[in-house]
Amino acid sequence: MRPLGIGLIGTGYMGKCHALAWNAVKTVFGDVERPRLVHLAEANAGLAEARAGEFGFEKATADWRALIADPDVDVVSVTTPNQFHAEMAIAALEAGKHVWCEKPMAPAYADAERMLETARMSGKVAALGYNYIQNPVMRHIKTLVGEGTIGAVNHIRVEMDEDFMADPDAFFYWKSELSAGYGALDDFAVHPLSLLWYLFGHVEAVITDMAKPYPDRPLSEGGRRAVENHDAANVLMRLGGGISAVLMANRAAWGRKGRIVLQIFGSKGSIVYDQERMNEFELYQADGRGSEQGFRKILAAPAHRPYDRFIPAPGHGLGFNDLKIIECRELIRAISGEPSSIVTFEDGLRIEKSVHAMAQSFHERRWIEIG
Amino acid sequence: MRPLGIGLIGTGYMGKCHALAWNAVKTVFGDVERPRLVHLAEANAGLAEARAGEFGFEKATADWRALIADPDVDVVSVTTPNQFHAEMAIAALEAGKHVWCEKPMAPAYADAERMLETARMSGKVAALGYNYIQNPVMRHIKTLVGEGTIGAVNHIRVEMDEDFMADPDAFFYWKSELSAGYGALDDFAVHPLSLLWYLFGHVEAVITDMAKPYPDRPLSEGGRRAVENHDAANVLMRLGGGISAVLMANRAAWGRKGRIVLQIFGSKGSIVYDQERMNEFELYQADGRGSEQGFRKILAAPAHRPYDRFIPAPGHGLGFNDLKIIECRELIRAISGEPSSIVTFEDGLRIEKSVHAMAQSFHERRWIEIG
Amino acid sequence: MRPLGIGLIGTGYMGKCHALAWNAVKTVFGDVERPRLVHLAEANAGLAEARAGEFGFEKATADWRALIADPDVDVVSVTTPNQFHAEMAIAALEAGKHVWCEKPMAPAYADAERMLETARMSGKVAALGYNYIQNPVMRHIKTLVGEGTIGAVNHIRVEMDEDFMADPDAFFYWKSELSAGYGALDDFAVHPLSLLWYLFGHVEAVITDMAKPYPDRPLSEGGRRAVENHDAANVLMRLGGGISAVLMANRAAWGRKGRIVLQIFGSKGSIVYDQERMNEFELYQADGRGSEQGFRKILAAPAHRPYDRFIPAPGHGLGFNDLKIIECRELIRAISGEPSSIVTFEDGLRIEKSVHAMAQSFHERRWIEIG
Amino acid sequence: MRPLGIGLIGTGYMGKCHALAWNAVKTVFGDVERPRLVHLAEANAGLAEARAGEFGFEKATADWRALIADPDVDVVSVTTPNQFHAEMAIAALEAGKHVWCEKPMAPAYADAERMLETARMSGKVAALGYNYIQNPVMRHIKTLVGEGTIGAVNHIRVEMDEDFMADPDAFFYWKSELSAGYGALDDFAVHPLSLLWYLFGHVEAVITDMAKPYPDRPLSEGGRRAVENHDAANVLMRLGGGISAVLMANRAAWGRKGRIVLQIFGSKGSIVYDQERMNEFELYQADGRGSEQGFRKILAAPAHRPYDRFIPAPGHGLGFNDLKIIECRELIRAISGEPSSIVTFEDGLRIEKSVHAMAQSFHERRWIEIG
Numbered sequence A, B, C, D: 001m002r003p004l005g006i007g008l009i010g011t012g013y014m015g016k017c018h019a020l021a022w023n024a025v026k027t028v029f030g031d032v033e034r035p036r037l038v039h040l041a042e043a044n045a046g047l048a049e050a051r052a053g054e055f056g057f058e059k060a061t062a063d064w065r066a067l068i069a070d071p072d073v074d075v076v077s078v079t080t081p082n083q084f085h086a087e088m089a090i091a092a093l094e095a096g097k098h099v100w101c102e103k104p105m106a107p108a109y110a111d112a113e114r115m116l117e118t119a120r121m122s123g124k125v126a127a128l129g130y131n132y133i134q135n136p137v138m139r140h141i142k143t144l145v146g147e148g149t150i151g152a153v154n155h156i157r158v159e160m161d162e163d164f165m166a167d168p169d170a171f172f173y174w175k176s177e178l179s180a181g182y183g184a185l186d187d188f189a190v191h192p193l194s195l196l197w198y199l200f201g202h203v204e205a206v207i208t209d210m211a212k213p214y215p216d217r218p219l220s221e222g223g224r225r226a227v228e229n230h231d232a233a234n235v236l237m238r239l240g241g242g243i244s245a246v247l248m249a250n251r252a253a254w255g256r257k258g259r260i261v262l263q264i265f266g267s268k269g270s271i272v273y274d275q276e277r278m279n280e281f282e283l284y285q286a287d288g289r290g291s292e293q294g295f296r297k298i299l300a301a302p303a304h305r306p307y308d309r310f311i312p313a314p315g316h317g318l319g320f321n322d323l324k325i326i327e328c329r330e331l332i333r334a335i336s337g338e339p340s341s342i343v344t345f346e347d348g349l350r351i352e353k354s355v356h357a358m359a360q361s362f363h364e365r366r367w368i369e370i371g
């Protein structure tokens, strides 16, 4: 079989991350074909050319449609800003390519629906870039929960906080425009929602509050402009099986840089995880002598698959970019028809449905059941 | 002036804690009269006698009304279970005694109202045992917030978790009866609410979800009984000044023993506190070079008054019982007419009002504004 | 039997701490006689009078010999600076009093030897104020080690660090004089040595390095003066049973306030303790599935005796002063002829012997065996 | 100029790590030529072939001398066990290749000397795989120390601990043979020594103790065999400028997986680092108000170069393998004649000299000055 031909659209934060994954996946995992890095698209030709050289792609273009038309391309990484996802992913799927699209699907729910529809019709693999579920530590948490190590789960808290919107004196920019979305909710609360989906399935009912820490911001050209969306969102939730949950997302939380704290409480124990220390988690088991019970800090180790593919020694640590390599391996697995652990467009749409329900719940000041 | 004559009703967990405080307050603070430990009341005469001996009280009784009638008693510590607070506190106030009553005021709001009314009419000091606000670290946090060290506060999260109801196989007992209250909400969420009140004033609007991790429990005599109240409560809140807040309380949270985590976010920084590590707090300040910004772990020290009254060296640590000694000092200050930091029945009623609003919000599934 | 009559010499940091303990021991433990606070001695009459009032002592004196001569005094707390310990403790023992003397025994080894000799001849209880061994958490660690929970111990590290000598611009004062002792070694390394003694018995061989972070210091009156002793000491040690150990003590360690970190490694697990977080310890057990092994953070709890005498709930925390109350209880136990856990003058002398051997080892730049 | 031709000998733990680095360095850094992965050598032909496919090398061989003779190879990664380093590195240098050799240089000091000599004569770049110095956080620590942020450094502690030799029931294997070296000292204490060298220059004097937690071990074939080297080593050291230091290394420390804890004390502050949490460090600065001083936990961020080349957002975290990519970039820099941060054979020999001095110090039970 010919190697997978890769097309990459966008070469910013995530574009580079995908490029690193495509470059590394074979060396890390061994048991896949080395992908062929065929075509790269960027906003202008010069940048496209430069990045193709850096990332090891054969061809470069300023016209992403040319990339999609390229018969040597089998999979398209869509790593452009959210508003382009629908158009690009749909075009790629329609052209018979597999799609690896960054999260979230699209600002408008209808666009996300169209993406799923196209994916279904295409029969191709359509996966989203929810890399945090790929952490070997998170996988192991899923295993532990599944094995009943902490009994029946009854309560969950999840916090996602960063501080890139925390400075009130920072100039107004597009992230504060309504057109960019609800704010914290779709900007990044989708990440913790992907973890909840991965571990416990979908959200059933929500009530949301949102907040604007700073009602307006200075404009670089002088004057001030009203902030149009919400940097903080707090949600009470019900998951299946009567699990109560709380979601808190804040992109104006000084001092938090990449915090995603997950607390899971069950009838026999608890689990705590913090993305800022992504190579460890805490486990409390209510067994044995009470005088020695406590939260156990467990370091990432080869026993937590597929950490072993990266490092044979425990406690040495994976990085954020490594999660994308694992995601890439799962995508290839899916393309090969093997069982895999990806967030499909189907799953992603459900995540986005819950995000929209949350926003609606805020505006209508009431609980919303998610059908 | 004659020394303050102390009466103590109840000698369980809190009774002993009050007794320790009355014994120690003079030695720790120096600048007060040594109180005279006059009268102690317990459920039966034998226990009363024994405890009076242990705690250093002159007289013992099984009839708390005798204690209240004792002319040598000036202040009454009420440390009995919640259902007795109203009756005892009111009787004491009516007899012209100052009252130091354990939190919360009373299961029924009407009773709490009567307590406040009586206190007002009596002109006596009526304080509640919300000791966590007395932690020198908490006081220092209040100072920092007041000084604007973290700018204008815009978001707060507070969690209170213990695990004494976490075992699903533990027998049903009175804490699960409706008559004992809402569950986590009034059982201990009043503690974090006292912190919010202390630092930021009162809650203005709430929406609540509550959960029963275990719908029923085994009976010691065989069979099972339905749990009547909720071990977990989650609340979205609005405080004054547009501060958004989330309160989470869970008495079935395996591994948590005395956790009260407070996260305070402002326009210039953040503060984090955890009661399980009550001798430290974390401060993030968004100033100086970005490459050296981070959460600073600050250990309790003499500079955080009145830690210095206990220990002249930093980092050595106060204990839970020491908070009650400070509370006792504040109570004496209030009795002497000096400025003091106590939770009065007035403040306490407001806390309880918010608790009842939270419960109502849960039952009616809607936001409640607190008048 | 008449209650124990207490005499207290010195009312500084430790004097107050003893006074708090004598005031609280009965209320906390119940099962002892309430001591009678008879006589207090301070450097001058005014201060003595004032402190007697604050601490609850009946009589006050500027002449500590009067206190020792007082027939109502049964036990003498010696809490004066080190150079007075020998004279006061010996006089008290010779007068037939029990002695509770703060650590260390005396700057000169010969004086410490005389203290022990007198104690032996007197037949009275002679205990030293090594309160850190009294922490319920430390007791539990001793139990765990004794039960073989971490197997055979083979390696230990202990660090004791504070920063009260860390500022190079602070004026020269008596702590830097040779007459005050070796520096970090006897100033506070005796504390970790008391822990090692408590857990593992005595030190058998040592090699030491000492360091002067700042060779001289400014004088308040102008000019500079050479520092005469060492703020940092590092020692390689051999304990019984072939245990290798490292002791590090530094009183010029910026940021450390009351750090005593103990790391204990055994054939089946490890234990870690930090005095700055005195209400917890960490336990690693090499059993069960490797994928869930980790250091367990165990919070102080009623199961760790006698924590339960202070607080019936886990995770609420004792304070530094509470350790002295426990020490006081143990002293009373010893006086009553019951089994008790105190550091006797016999044990203390052995600790001091090892300190002097460490200093000698530094000066002679060689290993010293401690006979 | 033609791209750098890479040869890789060995494909175990480190071989894969080098391969990942060679694959990624161009994509991460952009500003280098993409290396050409030319030739791979492994112990047998089948494995060599398989690995060449996985790692993306053009040719495979079981004869490493063939690789060294390959004119298309410009740089040789030597990632075989220690006993092969000298022979392979020397052959490669003599063939005019640059060498990137894993640490340490060689078990015998004379071999290491020959390696340096050959490197000098060759004029080629000869670097060692001390990757921990490449951590952006470590680089930033170096910057801070250099800028005087913590004043003049006067005391250092460094601990390196793992637990792969901690199980006393594990079978005897080659790591316990004398031929494998001194044990903990050369097996991994060289890593912390590389950090000390990087930050503070070379060690001047040492006194060492070493220990065998388990004097013998079971043999897989039955019976027991005496352990010939030492799993634990503790060293008191003097660095230049009168800095006192302590080095502790233990490969039988249960619960430690990849711990390298570095504590640096200066006249104005302190720095603490732990390799198990390689994406953060702690900084204490003795300035500002005392009541807010504390250790600041600083998360890795783009401001800590070259973290920004991997991830544009702070707090997301690099992994262990990323350090090798940075090391690779530095090596290429050195080959290009640019200023670079590598551990040359010259530096490495000095590190090994100190290791041998430490061992000698243990055997002679005395301080050794390192010339």
Ligand SMILES: NC(=O)C1=CN([C@@H]2O[C@H](COP(=O)(O)OP(=O)(O)OC[C@H]3O[C@@H](n4cnc5c(N)ncnc54)[C@H](O)[C@@H]3O)[C@@H](O)[C@H]2O)C=CC1
Pocket: A009, A010, A011, A012, A013, A014, A015, A041, A042, A043, A062, A064, A079, A080, A081, A082, A084, A102, A103, A104, A129, A130, A131
């Ligand atoms: N999985 C994760 O953890 C993360 C996911 N993301 C997601 O990745 C996506 C991209 O975000 P970033 O990489 O942070 O943005 P970015 O701004 O760093 O990169 C976007 C890139 O797309 C390029 N681009 C824009 N329009 C284009 C066009 N028409 N044709 C070709 N290239 C075009 C831009 O020139 C730029 O290079 C977003 O959907 C975001 O939500 C972002 C950060 C983290």
Ligand SMILES: NC(=O)C1=CN([C@@H]2O[C@H](COP(=O)(O)OP(=O)(O)OC[C@H]3O[C@@H](n4cnc5c(N)ncnc54)[C@H](O)[C@@H]3O)[C@@H](O)[C@H]2O)C=CC1
Pocket: B009, B010, B011, B012, B013, B014, B015, B041, B042, B043, B062, B064, B079, B080, B081, B082, B084, B102, B103, B104, B129, B130, B131
């Ligand atoms: N401030 C804080 O942190 C805490 C406050 N509390 C509050 O303290 C109060 C007491 O709780 P605990 O001390 O935990 O209960 P407890 O059960 O340990 O003690 C209650 C005591 O009251 C005595 N008592 C009951 N009825 C009596 C009567 N008619 N006359 C005299 N004595 C009587 C009981 O015999 C018992 O000794 C509650 O209101 C609780 O909410 C409890 C724990 C912590």
Ligand SMILES: NC(=O)C1=CN([C@@H]2O[C@H](COP(=O)(O)OP(=O)(O)OC[C@H]3O[C@@H](n4cnc5c(N)ncnc54)[C@H](O)[C@@H]3O)[C@@H](O)[C@H]2O)C=CC1
Pocket: C009, C010, C011, C012, C013, C014, C015, C041, C042, C043, C062, C064, C079, C080, C081, C082, C084, C102, C103, C104, C129, C130, C131
């Ligand atoms: N166990 C522990 O954790 C600690 C033990 N210590 C030990 O306690 C002892 C005292 O230290 P601090 O309390 O810190 O000192 P301090 O300076 O606070 O108090 C010493 C007191 O002794 C009084 N004093 C001195 N000469 C006297 C005399 N001739 N007659 C009566 N009173 C006299 C002084 O006026 C002062 O009140 C020392 O031996 C020290 O090593 C100190 C701190 C902690």
Ligand SMILES: NC(=O)C1=CN([C@@H]2O[C@H](COP(=O)(O)OP(=O)(O)OC[C@H]3O[C@@H](n4cnc5c(N)ncnc54)[C@H](O)[C@@H]3O)[C@@H](O)[C@H]2O)C=CC1
Pocket: D009, D010, D011, D012, D013, D014, D015, D041, D042, D043, D062, D064, D079, D080, D081, D082, D084, D102, D103, D104, D129, D130, D131
């Ligand atoms: N920088 C770091 O953090 C680390 C460095 N190391 C160093 O890396 C070196 C290798 O250690 P590991 O990778 O852990 O060992 P390993 O046992 O995993 O790999 C060694 C490889 O060399 C191969 N090999 C042996 N003899 C060969 C020959 N004659 N020709 C070709 N290949 C041969 C083996 O087949 C094996 O694939 C050692 O010097 C070690 O000290 C190891 C681990 C971490």
